[in-house]
Amino acid sequence: MGKGYTPETAAADVAAALKVLEGRWKLILLFHLFGGQVRRYSELKKRIPGISQKMLAQQLRALEADGLVRRTVYPEVPPRVEYQLTDWGQALCPVLDGLLSWREKRHSQ
Amino acid sequence: MGKGYTPETAAADVAAALKVLEGRWKLILLFHLFGGQVRRYSELKKRIPGISQKMLAQQLRALEADGLVRRTVYPEVPPRVEYQLTDWGQALCPVLDGLLSWREKRHSQ
DNA sequence: CGGAATCCGCACGGATACTG
DNA sequence: CAGTATCCGTGCGGATTCCG
Numbered sequence: 187m188g189k190g191y192t193p194e195t196a197a198a199d200v201a202a203a204l205k206v207l208e209g210r211w212k213l214i215l216l217f218h219l220f221g222g223q224v225r226r227y228s229e230l231k232k233r234i235p236g237i238s239q240k241m242l243a244q245q246l247r248a249l250e251a252d253g254l255v256r257r258t259v260y261p262e263v264p265p266r267v268e269y270q271l272t273d274w275g276q277a278l279c280p281v282l283d284g285l286l287s288w289r290e291k292r293h294s295q
Numbered sequence: 296m297g298k299g300y301t302p303e304t305a306a307a308d309v310a311a312a313l314k315v316l317e318g319r320w321k322l323i324l325l326f327h328l329f330g331g332q333v334r335r336y337s338e339l340k341k342r343i344p345g346i347s348q349k350m351l352a353q354q355l356r357a358l359e360a361d362g363l364v365r366r367t368v369y370p371e372v373p374p375r376v377e378y379q380l381t382d383w384g385q386a387l388c389p390v391l392d393g394l395l396s397w398r399e400k401r402h403s404q
Numbered sequence: 405c406g407g408a409a410t411c412c413g414c415a416c417g418g419a420t421a422c423t424g
Numbered sequence: 425c426a427g428t429a430t431c432c433g434t435g436c437g438g439a440t441t442c443c444g
Contacts, residue, residue: 200395238418
């Protein structure tokens with residue numbers, strides 16, 4: 187923790203980072219895209235059981251607005267839209283691994 | 296990411312780790328306790344602007360139940376209760392730092 | 405001092421129907 | 425195919441009151 191941080195500002199910064207992961211679907215979406223995978227809307231819909239069209243579109247837009255996901259539209263008929271992680275989105279993977287390691291520590295002590 | 300992980304199980308494990316941090320107050324509480332600080336209930340109440348007694352007690356209990364916080368009751372009159380992080384709770388600090396570093400990366404690219 | 409109990413508003417997310 | 429629009433239920437968190 188650097189200098190100049192109060193508990194409130196530090197907590198707010200972490201909360202801002204966690205905000206882009208909040209909700210029931212975003213982590214699932216990210217894990218479907220980690221590793222450079224490219225997926226179509228309908229592909230994600232099929233692979234993620236229980237997600238509604240509204241939530242799929244809404245959460246993908248949120249991830250895109252936050253800079254984790256890139257959306258590519260192909261002007262074809264029928265329309266095709268592909269989703270993939272940005273470099274920054276992909277950089278989240280090791281951070282989440284750190285979180286998993288921390289979680290496993292608990293059982294080992 | 297190890298083998299045997301589906302996007303769903305990996306996301307569920309991360310979500311379980313994030314669950315102990317969820318809500319409006321837990322991060323603030325943690326940052327008030329990082330570094331081995333020991334705080335009384337009334338002290339936390341004073342230091343955290345806007346938190347209600349209900350939320351303070353509720354979130355402290357949740358953190359205690361999740362093993363991040365240790366609660367010590369001194370049988371005195373008037374009663375005194377102190378809160379501090381467990382080793383595992385303290386171990387979360389570098390993980391959150393990783394999250395902050397990830398966040399700062401965005402502006403630098 | 406350190407809570408517990410209760411009531412309540414609001415935003416998140418689900419279901420369904422419709423569209424370029 | 426890839427969405428948008430609308431309605432609605434549930435649960436988180438706030439305000440207030442009471443208790444050992």
